[in-house]
Amino acid sequence: MLYRRSLAASFSTFAMGMACVAAQAAPTSIQDVLGRTVEVEAPAKRVLLGFYFEDYMAVGGEKAFDKVVGISREAWAGWRAANWALHVAHRPSLKDIPDVGEVEAQTFSVEKALALKPDVVVLADWQYKGMGSDIKRLEAAKIPVVVVDYNAQTLERHLASTKVLGQLTGETARAERINAEYKDAIDQVQSRIAQAKLPKPRVYIEFGNKGPTEYSFTYGKNMWGAMAAVAGGDNIAAPFVEWWGPMNPEQVLASRPEVVLIAGTESTKNQAAMLMGQGVDKAQAAQRLAGFTGRNGWAEMPAVKTNRVYGIYQGASRTISDYVMVQYMAKALYPTLFKDLNPETNYLDFYKRYLPVIPTGTFMVSQGGK
Secondary structure, three states: OHHHHHHHHHHHHHHHHHHHHHHHOEEEEEEOOOOOEEEEEEOOOOEEEOOOHHHHHHHHOHHHHHHEEEEOOHHHHHOOHHHHHHHHHHOHHHHHOOEOOOOOOOOOOHHHHHHOOOOEEEEEHHHHHHHOOHHHHHHHOOOOEEEEOOOOOOHHHHHHHHHHHHHHHOOHHHHHHHHHHHHHHHHHHHHHHHHHOOOOOEEEEEEHHHOOOOOOEEEOOOHHHHHHHHOOOEEOOOOOOOOEEEOOHHHHHHHOOOEEEEEEEOOOOOOOOOEOEEOOOHHHHHHHHHHHHOOOOHHHOHHHHOOOEEEEEHHHOOOOOOHHHHHHHHHHHOOOOOOOOOHHHHHHHHHHHHOOOOOOEEOEEEOOOO
């Protein structure tokens, strides 16, 4: 009898252990944003991450990076150097994660990726499309490739991407919570605008990386263009720019935008570029913004005449926290409808809830320096 009880106890312990292992990693069918069904062992144990680094950490928690075996470092350390430095100061081991190169710069190395033996490769939609036949090489090696997309700036793709990251990291409940917050914020903006039934203000958005002397990218269907549409703006670039690209300066003036938004980063390569982000002083950001209002012909632009020119942080787009930028854009477009919203506080609160660092700097600024 004692032997049988001991055997039963041993079997029970074994079963519990096997159940624990199954819970830790099991074959899971994940549908990515392209509608592809991909079989992945989840939670993933060896992840190669091409983009959306903060988003992956926000959904999976900091511990999710214990499983990251490779990254496209240029897409983080190069494009958002100050943000990278902030995270590295908190978690120095990020510097030790192998770099596999970057798709847009055509430095991505399939050989390096294969050598890391990932059990899943997570790519942005634009990376997946840019890699072409190299994707087949990964799949031929039996490495699942999962595609997510925050660049499209659609509610559907944002929610789908966060759900995928939740499945990959085993943090499905956390992903659901983040998705609920995102959807609630977008629904609040759109419902207020719909109820008010006001004319849509004309808006122009530009990436200010080239400074006031040269017109840089504006946006049509995606990124800031898509966000402007969600925020209730009449994007003057929509008839002329499909995705992104410069708009004829004369057409910008002829379109008479009522609100102008200039996006900036922390980059100091161009001393006249719009400066926004981690470690940026608000007075300096306002000074750079003022430079754009001095462009030829802009003095007569409705947005400039009514002090409705704003600086926004490029790094706060194409991410699961970018609902705060939708809020800021909506407040710029409809100031009386959104007096109660504090988008900058909401941005920092997101970091407090989901990320191990809290940025300091300037992420939104108005023509008057507020």
